[in-house]
Structures are given as C-alpha cells and as structure tokens.
Amino acid sequence: xxxxxxxxxxxxxxxxxxxxxxxxxxxxxxxxxxxxxxxxxxxxxxxxxxxxxxxxxxxxxxxxxxxxxxxxxxxxxxxxxxxxxxxxxxxxxxxxxxxxxxxxxxxxxxxxxxxxxxxxxxxxxxxxxxxxxxxxxxxxxxxxxxxxxxxxxxxxxxxxxxxxxxxxxxxxxxxxxxxxxxxxxxxxxxxxxxxxxxxxxxxxxxxxxxxxxxxxxxxxxxxxxxxxxxxxxxxxxxxxxxxxxxxxxxxxxxxxxxxxxxxxxxxxxxxxxxxxxxxxxxxxxxxxxxxxxxxxxxxxxxxxxxxxxxxxxxxxxxxxxxxxxxxxxxxxxxxxxxxxxxxxxxxxxxxxxxxxxxxxxxxxxxxxxxxxxxxxxxxxxxxxxxxxxxxxxxxxxxxxxxxxxxxxxxxxxxxx
Amino acid sequence: xxxxxxxxxxxxxxxxxxxxxxxxxxxxxxxxxxxxxxxxxxxxxxxxxxxxxxxxxxxxxxxxxxxxxxxxxxxxxxxxxxxxxxxxxxxxxxxxxxxxxxxxxxxxxxxxxxxxxxxxxxxxxxxxxxxxxxxxxxxxxxxxxxxxxxxxxxxxxxxxxxxxxxxxxxxxxxxxxxxxxxxxxxxxxxxxxxxxxxxxxxxxxxxxxxxxxxxxxxxxxxxxxxxxxxxxxxxxxxxxxxxxxxxxxxxxxxxxxxxxxxxxxxxxxxxxxxxxxxxxxxxxxxxxxxxxxxxxxxxxxxxxxxxxxxxxxxxxxxxxxxxxxxxxxxxxxxxxxxxxxxxxxxxxxxxxxxxxxxxxxxxxxxxxxxxxxxxxxxxxxxxxxxxxxxxxxxxxxxxxxxxxxxxxxxxxxxxx
Numbered sequence: 001x002x003x004x005x006x007x008x009x010x011x012x013x014x015x016x017x018x019x020x021x022x023x024x025x026x027x028x029x030x031x032x033x034x035x036x037x038x039x040x041x042x043x044x045x046x047x048x049x050x051x052x053x054x055x056x057x058x059x060x061x062x063x064x065x066x067x068x069x070x071x072x073x074x075x076x077x078x079x080x081x082x083x084x085x086x087x088x089x090x091x092x093x094x095x096x097x098x099x100x101x102x103x104x105x106x107x108x109x110x111x112x113x114x115x116x117x118x119x120x121x122x123x124x125x126x127x128x129x130x131x132x133x134x135x136x137x138x139x140x141x142x143x144x145x146x147x148x149x150x151x152x153x154x155x156x157x158x159x160x161x162x163x164x165x166x167x168x169x170x171x172x173x174x175x176x177x178x179x180x181x182x183x184x185x186x187x188x189x190x191x192x193x194x195x196x197x198x199x200x201x202x203x204x205x206x207x208x209x210x211x212x213x214x215x216x217x218x219x220x221x222x223x224x225x226x227x228x229x230x231x232x233x234x235x236x237x238x239x240x241x242x243x244x245x246x247x248x249x250x251x252x253x254x255x256x257x258x259x260x261x262x263x264x265x266x267x268x269x270x271x272x273x274x275x276x277x278x279x280x281x282x283x284x285x286x287x288x289x290x291x292x293x294x295x296x297x298x299x300x301x302x303x304x305x306x307x308x309x310x311x312x313x314x315x316x317x318x319x320x321x322x323x324x325x326x327x328x329x330x331x332x333x334x335x336x337x338x339x340x341x342x343x344x345x346x347x348x349x350x351x352x353x354x355x356x357x358x359x360x361x362x363x364x365x366x367x368x369x370x371x372x373x374x375x376x377x378x379x380x381x382x383x384x385x386x387x388x389x390x391x392x393x394x395x396x397x398x399x400x401x402x403x404x405x406x407x408x409x410x411x412x413x414x415x416x
Numbered sequence: 417x418x419x420x421x422x423x424x425x426x427x428x429x430x431x432x433x434x435x436x437x438x439x440x441x442x443x444x445x446x447x448x449x450x451x452x453x454x455x456x457x458x459x460x461x462x463x464x465x466x467x468x469x470x471x472x473x474x475x476x477x478x479x480x481x482x483x484x485x486x487x488x489x490x491x492x493x494x495x496x497x498x499x500x501x502x503x504x505x506x507x508x509x510x511x512x513x514x515x516x517x518x519x520x521x522x523x524x525x526x527x528x529x530x531x532x533x534x535x536x537x538x539x540x541x542x543x544x545x546x547x548x549x550x551x552x553x554x555x556x557x558x559x560x561x562x563x564x565x566x567x568x569x570x571x572x573x574x575x576x577x578x579x580x581x582x583x584x585x586x587x588x589x590x591x592x593x594x595x596x597x598x599x600x601x602x603x604x605x606x607x608x609x610x611x612x613x614x615x616x617x618x619x620x621x622x623x624x625x626x627x628x629x630x631x632x633x634x635x636x637x638x639x640x641x642x643x644x645x646x647x648x649x650x651x652x653x654x655x656x657x658x659x660x661x662x663x664x665x666x667x668x669x670x671x672x673x674x675x676x677x678x679x680x681x682x683x684x685x686x687x688x689x690x691x692x693x694x695x696x697x698x699x700x701x702x703x704x705x706x707x708x709x710x711x712x713x714x715x716x717x718x719x720x721x722x723x724x725x726x727x728x729x730x731x732x733x734x735x736x737x738x739x740x741x742x743x744x745x746x747x748x749x750x751x752x753x754x755x756x757x758x759x760x761x762x763x764x765x766x767x768x769x770x771x772x773x774x775x776x777x778x779x780x781x782x783x784x785x786x787x788x789x790x791x792x793x794x795x796x797x798x799x800x801x802x803x804x805x806x807x808x809x810x811x812x813x814x815x816x817x818x819x820x821x822x823x824x825x826x827x828x829x830x831x832x
Contacts, residue, residue, distance in 0.1 A: 011631075013452050014599065015442030016642065019435055022457075026431030036429050038464065039457035041438075048454065183430065215427070226432070281704075281725070287716070288699070288707025291725045295703025298779055298812055306731040308724055309697070309707045315722040315765060319735075349731060363714055396714055 001173050001180075002037045003029065004056035008067035008077050009152060010043040021066045021157050025150075028161040029064070032170040033180035035231070044068055049080040053147060057084070061145035064165070067152030078138065081149050082122035085142045089120040095127055099134060128164040132156040137164055146172070181231040186241045188248060189262055190255040191222030191409050198223055201251050212244040220394070220401040221264065225252075254416060257409070264408045266297045271415040272353055273303045277382070280349035281307035281407075282320055282341035284332065284358040285375065290404040305349050310341065320344045333358050333370055335378075335387050342378035342385060354380040355407045359390075361399045375403045379411040386414060417589050417596075418453045419445065420472035424483035424493050425568060426459040437482045437573050441566075444577040445480070448586040449596035451647070460484055465496040469563060473500070477561035480581070483568030494554065497565050498538035501558045505536040511543055515550060544580040548572040553580055562588070597647040602657045604664060605678055606671040607638030607825050614639055617667050628660040636810070636817040637680065641668075670832060673825070680824045682713045687831040688769055689719045693798070696765035697723035697823075698736055698757035700748065700774040701791065706820040721765050726757065736760045749774050749786055751794075751803050758794035758801060770796040771823045775806075777815045791819045795827040802830060 005025055011017040019041065026036040037060065042048035049068065056063040068077030082089055096119035103111040118135050121127055128137030128148075133156040138149040148165055150157050173180040190198065195218050202225075206214060209227070217224040227244045229237035249256060257267050272279055281290050291307045294300055310316040313327050322340045330336050338356045346354030359375030366372035373392045378385060388410055392402040421441055427433040435457060442452040453476065458464035465484065472479040484493030498505055512535035519527040534551050537543055544553030544564075549572040554565040564581055566573050589596040606614065611634050618641075622630060625643070633640040643660045645653035665672060673683050688695055697706050707723045710716055726732040729743050738756045746752050754772045762770030775791030782788035789808045794801060804826055808818040 012439075013442060013455060014446060015439035015452075016601070016631075016644075018439050023428075023431035023434050026429060030430060036431075037459065038468070039429060041455040041457075043453065052454070185432070215432075228432075283704070283707075285711075286708070287711025287720070288697075288704030288709075288723065288725065289711075291699075291704025291727075292702070292708045292816075293704075295701075295705075295725075295727065296813060296816070300703070301727060304703070304727055306725040306727040306735070307704065308735070309704065309711075309722040311707075311711065311717060311720055311722040318766075319722070319724070319764070348735070350734075397712060400708075400712070 001034045001062065001169075001176060002060045003034050003062035003064060004060050005036045005039040006049070006052045006056060006063055006065045007039065007041045008044065008049055008065060009041075010045075012041050012067070013043050021152065021154055024154065024158060025064060025066060025161060028166055029169060030183040032166050033173040033182050033234075034062070034169050035183065044076055046076045046080050049077055050084060053081055054084055054144070057144045057147065062147075063145070064148045064150065066150045066157055077149055078120070078122065081138075081140060081147050082125075084144055085122060085124075085140045085147065087122035087124055087140065087142070090123050091116070091119050092121040092127060093119075095119045095121065095136060098129075102134065128160055130156055130160060132159040139165075139168065180233070182234050182237055183228065183230050184232075184234070184237040184241060185226055185228045186245055187217075187260050188225045188227070188245060188252060188256050189222060189258050189260075189264075190225065190252055191257060191264065191405060192413075193223065193252075193255040195223050198225070198252075198255075202248065205247060205251065208247065209244045212240050214244075220398050221405045222255075254413060257412060263297065264405060264412065265293045268408050268412050268415065269294065269297055269300060269303045271412065275415075277303065277353045278349075278351040279304050279353045279355070280345045280351040281354065282345035282356040283307060283309050284311060284316070284341075285361040286357045286400050286404050286407075287311060289400050290355060290357060290407055293404050293408070305351050307349070308345055316341065321348070331370070333360055333374055333376055335376055335389070338376035338378040339385055339387055342380040346380045352382055353411065354378075355411055356380075357403050357407050359392075359399070359403055361396045361403075363396060373399050375399065375406070377403070377407045377410050379407065379414055381411065381414045384414070386410060417450045417478065417585075417592060418476045419450050419478035419480060420476050421452045421455040422465070422468045422472060422479055422481045423455065423457045424460065424465055424481060425457075426461075428457050428483070429459045437568065437570055440570065440574060441480060441482060441577060444582055445585060446599040448582050449589040449598045449650075450478070450585050451599065460492055462492045462496050465493055466500060469497055470500055470560070473560045473563065478563075479561070480564045480566065482566045482573055493565055494536070494538065497554075497556060497563050498541075500560055501538060501540075501556045501563065503538035503540055503556065503558070506539050507532070507535050508537040508543060509535075511535045511537065511552060514545075518550065544576055546572055546576060548575040555581075555584065596649070598650050598653055599644065599646050600648075600650070600653040600657060601642055601644045602661055603633075603676050604641045604643070604661060604668060604672050605638060605674050605676075605680075606641065606668055607673060607680065607821060608829075609639065609668075609671040611639050614641070614668075614671075618664065621663060621667065624663065625660045628656050630660075636814050637821045638671075670829060673828060679713065680821060680828065681709045684824050684828050684831065685710065685713055685716060685719045687828065691831075693719065693769045694765075694767040695720050695769045695771070696761045696767040698761035698770065698772040699723060699725050700727060700732070700757075701777040702773045702816050702820050702823075703727055705816050706771060706773060706823055709820050709824070721767050723765070724761055732757065737764070747786070749776055749790055749792055751792055751805070754792035754794040755801055755803055758796040762796045768798055769827065770794075771827055772796075773819050773823050775808075775815070775819055777812045777819075779812060789815050791815065791822070793819070793823045793826050795823065795830055797827065797830045800830070802826060 126139040135151040316322040341356035342354040356378040362372035456468040542555040732738040757772035758770040772794040778788035
C-alpha cells in the first residue's frame with residue numbers, strides 16, 4: 001500500500017530543525033506493509049497544509065501528517081484536515097476529562113484554557129490516545145481516503161506509531177486483500193576494512209543476493225553493509241535477508257562484529273566478561289573518548305575499572321610509569337610508548353586487559369614522519385600485547401573517534 | 417523570493433537516511449534572501465522527480481533539487497529536469513577533461529566509463545564547478561523558470577551552496593528588484609537554568625522583541641534561545657537581532673555562556689588559559705566523557721594535562737587517594753568523595769584547576785536516597801573548591817552528558 005507523508009512546521013522548512021520524524025514514520029510504516037512514496041514539508045500555514053494533504057490524498061488515498069497539533073497557534077493541521085473531510089470539530093467530553101486529569105496528575109495545576117482546543121475532535125474521527133503528551137493522534141476515514149494526523153514531538157510520534165498507527169495500518173493493509181508486502185533491512189557492521197576492499201570481496205557475489213539489494217554505508221566506526229528486501233511478504237523478506245546475510249558473513253570474516261544497532265564496545269565488554277577479565281584504558285589523543293564509549297554501555301562496571309588520560313608527557317611518566325627515556329628516544333606517538341601505556345595501566349589498575357591510544361589528532365602537531373592522523377594503538381590481554389599503527393583520514397573529531405573504535409577492535413580480535 | 421526544494425532519494429523516503437541537506441540548503445538560501453516555502457521528497461524515480469519539479473516550478477518558478485546526480489543509475493534527476501526545460505544533454509568537453517584530470521590527480525587510475533555521463537550537460541545550462549566531488553551542480557534557466565540541480569553528498573552540497581549557488585541566488589534576488597529580504601537567527605546559549613525559569617524571566621519582555629521572534633530549544637547542554645528576524649533587509653535584520661540580544665543578555669545573566677556554535681568546554685579552556693591555569697579531571701559516572709569533551713577543543717593541550725577515570729571504588733582509593741573511610745561512611749556518590757577527587761587529581765597531576773564527577777547514571781544502581789540521576793560535582797580552582805548536587809532527568813546517556821556539562825559550568829562560574 002502506498003501513502004504520502006506531510007510534515008508540518010515552519011521550523012522544518014527553514015532548516016532550524018532536522019526532520020527526524022519523517023524517517024521514523026517511514027521505517028515504522030514500511031515494516032507493516034505501507035510504503036511512503038512522497039513526502040511534503042510545508043510551514044504552519046493552513047492553505048499550504050490543505051494543498052499538500054489534498055494532493056496527497058488525490059494521488060494515493062492515504063496521508064499521514066506530523067506536526068501542527070500544539071495547544072495554541074500550531075493547531076492548524078487538525079482544522080485543515082477536518083475541513084478536507086467535511087467534518088466539523090466537536091469537543092470530546094471523555095478526552096477533555098482525560099486532559100484535565102493529566103494536568104492534575106502531573107501537579108501542573110488546573111488545565112489552561114488554551115489546552116481545551118486539544119479536546120476538539122473532527123466528528124467521526126477515531127481518537128488515537130497519546131499517553132506521551134497532550135495532543136491525541138487522529139484517524140479520519142471518509143470520501144477523500146484516510147488521513148492520520150499525528151503531533152510533532154518525536155517521543156509522542158514514536159509511541160503513537162508503535163501502539164496505535166502501526167497496528168491499524170497493518171490491519172488496513174490486510175483488509176485491502178492481497179498479500180501485504182513489507183520492506184525490511186538488516187545491517188552487517190564491519191570495521192578495520194575499507195569500503196573498496198569490501199567491494200572487491202563482495203563484488204563477485206552481488207548478483208546472487210537478488211532480490212536483496214546491498215548498500216555500503218561508511219561511517220567513522222567502519223563500513224556498514226545494509227541488505228534490503230523490497231516489497232515482499234514478511235516471511236519471504238525475512239528469508240531472503242537471512243540467505244543474503246549467511247552468504248555475506250563468511251566473506252566478511254572477522255571484520256564483521258555484529259548486526260544492526262550493535263556497538264563494538266558492548267561486544268568487547270561482553271567477551272571480556274565471559275572470561276572474567278577486567279579492563280583499564282590509557283588515553284592520550286582520545287582524551288577520555290575511549291573510556292566514555294566503554295562506559296556508555298549499561299553494566300560496564302562489571303568489567304571496566306577505569307583509566308588514565310595522559311594528555312601530557314609528564315602525566316605519561318608520573319601516572320603511567322612510562323620511562324622518560326622511551327619518550328625521549330621514540331616520541332610520545334610510538335610503539336614502545338603505546339605498549340608501555342597499555343601494560344602499565346593494566347598493572348596499576350589491577351586489571352587483566354588494557355587498551356592504549358597515542359596519536360596526533362591535529363589540527364596542528366603533525367610532522368613529515370608523523371603526520372596528523374598518525375595513531376599508535378595497543379591492546380594487552382592476559383600477558384600478551386598487540387600493537388597497531390594507523391593513519392586515519394578526517395578532522396580532529398574523526399581521527400579521535402576512529403582511534404577509539406580501532407583500539408576496541410584490536411582487543412576484539414584478540415578475544416575472538 | 418520564494419522557492420521550492422526537491423530532495424531526491426529512495427533512501428530518504430524510506431527513512432534510512434535523515435534529510436540533513438534540506439535543512440542546510442534552507443538556511444543557506446534564507447541568508448541570501450530566498451525562502452523555501454515547500455519541500456518535496458521523492459524516490460529515484462523519473463516520473464516522480466518530473467512531477468515534483470514541474471509542480472514546484474509552476475507554483476514558485478524556482479526549484480532547487482538535491483540528490484540523484486551520481487555516475488550510474490542515480491543519474492535520473494539531470495535527465496528529468498533537462499526534459500522539463502526542453503534541453504538535450506550534450507557532453508561538455510571542458511568538463512570531461514577536468515573529470516579525467518581529477519581521477520589522475522587522486523591516483524585512481526583511468527576514469528571509468530560510467531563517470532562519462534557526469535560530463536553530459538543540458539544544453540544552455542550553467543555548470544557549477546564541484547571541487548568537492550565529481551558531479552557538477554547545474555543552473556537551468558528558461559521558460560519554466562529556474563532550476564538548480566545539486567548532488568546529494570552533504571560536503572559537496574555545502575561547498576556548492578557557499579561558492580556557487582548562494583552568490584547567484586543573491587544576485588538574482590537583487591536583479592528581481594525590490595529590497596532583498598533575509599531571514600537571520602542568533603542563538604544565545606544558556607545552561608544551569610530550566611526552560612520554565614527562563615520563561616518566567618523573559619516572559620515580561622517578549623513583546624518588546626518584535627519583530628524578532630524567540631524560540632526555546634532545550635538540549636542536554638542547557639536551553640538555547642533562538643532569536644529570528646524574518647524577511648527584513650539584511651541591515652535591518654542584523655540591527656533588530658542585535659537589539660533583542662542586548663535586551664536579553666542582562667536578563668540571562670551568568671546563565672548565558674555564549675552564542676551560536678559556542679562550546680562550553682572551549683569557554684572554560686580559554687578562561688583557564690588566560691590565567692595560566694592547568695586543568696585535570698577525575699571522573700566516575702562520566703567514565704571519560706568529560707575529558708573527551710575537553711580534548712575535543714583544538715589546542716586543549718595548552719591547558720589540559722589529563723585525568724583519572726575512577727570507575728570503581730578501588731581505583732578511587734589507589735589512583736586518587738580518596739580515603740577508604742570516606743567511601744565507607746558517605747558512599748561514592750557524596751560531597752566528601754567528590755571534593756577529595758577534585759582536590760587529589762589537581763594535586764597529583766600538578767595542575768591548578770580540577771573537576772570531579774561522581775553519580776548514578778543508571779539504568780540500575782539507584783536507591784531511594786540516591787535515585788538514578790543523582791550526581792555530585794566539584795570544581796577546584798587555585799585553593800578553592802565548590803561542589804554541587806544535581807538530580808538529572810533522562811536516560812544513562814543524558815545523565816552523563818548533563819553531568820559533564822554541569823561540571824564545566826561549575827568551573828566557568830568560578831572563573832567569571
């Protein structure tokens with residue numbers, strides 16, 4: 001089933017706000033068999049909203065709107081859509097009562113009169129209860145087709161999609177007969193291999209993935225490979241995606257560390273925890289970024305003990321015990337120093353695994369021998385230490401993020 | 417001058433990619449006097465592209481497209497738009513030569529034949545040189561109006577907007593006569609004060625900002641206040657924005673730490689550097705995030721020496737010298753412990769300023785007395801130590817980010 005999306009807000013149009021709802025709605029609807037074929041964004045302007053919704057209904061018979069459902073001046077969407085369906089607005093006493101109770105429950109005092117308009121419902125519309133905010137979603141069905149009117153707050157949109165809109169759209173798709181089709185994706189996450197090296201490995205296979213398509217998505221964390229099955233029955237989509245993933249995995253080998261939202265730090269922590277290891281980190285150019293990523297994982301405290309940010313050479317000597325002679329002979333960005341950092345931090349912190357990073361993140365500090373982007377990494381695990389030299393492209397932030405990722409990856413491969 | 421924006425890509429429509437170009441283009445054009453009044457997103461489908469561009473031209477006479485200019489199957493936009501202008505595609509020998517040279521220069525070997533289509537230009541179109549990629553922008557002018565065709569890669573779009581499209585649009589606006597008007601914004605960044613407390617302070621003034629409007633934008637770093645002047649001559653817009661900002665600043669007082677893209681860590685480092693101070697950090701729940709933020713600022717090494725991530729109590733004792741008795745008596749999340757962390761890290765690292773954070777980021781670990789979100793902060797500066805207790809809302813990531821921001825803010829206020 002095809003539909004159109006209309007996102008509403010002068011802020012969106014002016015580029016002050018990024019339209020993240022649009023992506024969220026499209027993904028949620030694709031997974032229940034409805035395909036967004038056009039998206040239109042207009043300002044908080046009744047005539048423009050009316051135009052966009054009417055044209056969308058004329059083309060597909062199904063329009064979802066988001067935004068323009070606030071309690072005050074923003075309330076234009078509901079009025080515009082109701083008019084298209086010839087439905088007068090009438091106060092819904094049940095909903096008005098719920099609104100009043102909500103204000104009471106949150107201890108916000110009596111409900112302001114401006115919120116009363118939120119209880120005005122186009123006659124005949126289905127109210128989609130919004131337990132995440134005050135403006136309900138609306139489902140209008142009539143001569144022009146179906147219009148679903150959603151608020152603009154992302155959290156509320158997400159809740160309404162999952163609990164109200166998704167199930168109803170799925171039901172509608174089923175009622176329309178025919179086999180409902182969905183568009184589904186799976187992403188294999190790789191790191192430590194370039195996009196072109198991946199393409200060389202995968203290229204010869206690509207024809208065999210059909211009807212699944214493959215997209216290369218390079219990020220600072222590596223290259224994600226997104227497999228997509230388009231417009232198939234759910235069971236078929238899942239099967240062909242599974243087949244393609246199974247074909248791809250052996251080709252990717254150890255470069256693949258997980259799927260979809262999988263985080264490399266979580267993978268490393270899980271493997272360390274399984275062998276009862278304890279991790280410490282010593283950071284120079286990443287300045288805490290690596291520890292920050294590790295501790296972003298809930299439950300990191302079961303494995304991670306802490307670390308030292310040794311930004312200056314003095315601190316590398318005093319807090320990590322890196323011999324002054326090593327620093328003088330090889331420089332702070334060198335294999336002997338990164339190795340000493342990893343070994344020392346592991347020992348000092350009573351850990352069994354350690355990671356160290358030292359490099360030149362720029363924009364200044366590069367030399368012809370060690371240009372900006374030069375980074376030494378070390379991973380220490382139960383008596384064994386491995387090091388790696390990398391030359392990362394990109395700006396200061398990219399180099400630091402790539403460094404943290406590469407350090408985690410070095411340890412992951414030792415834990416394989 | 418009004419115009420419409422057409423963003424092209426099946427990936428955008430499906431919600432796999434967030435449409436960040438759209439926002440960038442709208443902002444850039446607003447600053448030279450052109451207003452995006454509608455945005456349409458369609459897939460990589462010639463008929464849909466043709467429809468959207470034709471309708472946009474009919475409504476406003478000016479359409480900017482982005483996406484669908486790649487060397488292979490994506491090349492549909494150029495063909496669709498050229499057809500609307502009745503312009504046949506002809507190979508531009510000068511551009512073809514430049515393309516070949518580019519491949520040579522980047523050492524990528526001979527240019528693949530698939531890139532040859534990028535040198536095909538609609539007859540009569542102006543080529544907008546793209547030094548950031550291979551597909552040039554195009555400026556078509558004719559009976560249907562003006563169409564500007566841009567690639568989809570954000571870096572290329574940004575470059576073309578600044579160097580090619582912006583100046584031409586500005587010139588066009590001027591040539592169309594009348595006073596060109598622009599929409600400009602200024603953002604005052606605040607932290608350490610809630611949105612509602614700000615509204616209480618600012619409310620009585622708000623009428624006096626007209627014609628400038630004010631938007632409250634809460635983030636994990638604080639509340640940004642965006643002032644916008646709509647559709648004025650540039651000089652007038654700048655003047656009324658300046659007036660509004662001057663009116664607002666005394667009301668915000670020390671809660672305001674900067675404007676627009678200003679980063680609090682950079683503000684703190686600059687103030688420390690001015691007095692020749694050296695900074696160290698001791699982090700528990702933020703796990704390195706605070707150091708990571710500080711070292712994201714280029715030149716941080718002039719002021720920042722390093723820090724300790726003391727995630728476990730053992731490390732707080734062994735690496736920071738926090739007395740075991742304090743931990744046992746008050747718990748790790750307490751004023752005496754955070755104070756000891758700040759003082760000790762400053763002393764041990766030979767610094768003159770120190771920051772410390774200890775808290776409960778969740779999702780587990782909360783108690784009735786110290787629920788998730790409880791965070792103690794300390795800032796030490798030249799012999800003086802200040803502490804603060806906060807209860808942050810949000811999830812683990814939000815609590816950690818708010819903690820880092822609040823720690824920096826505590827020190828900023830001491831440096832006032």
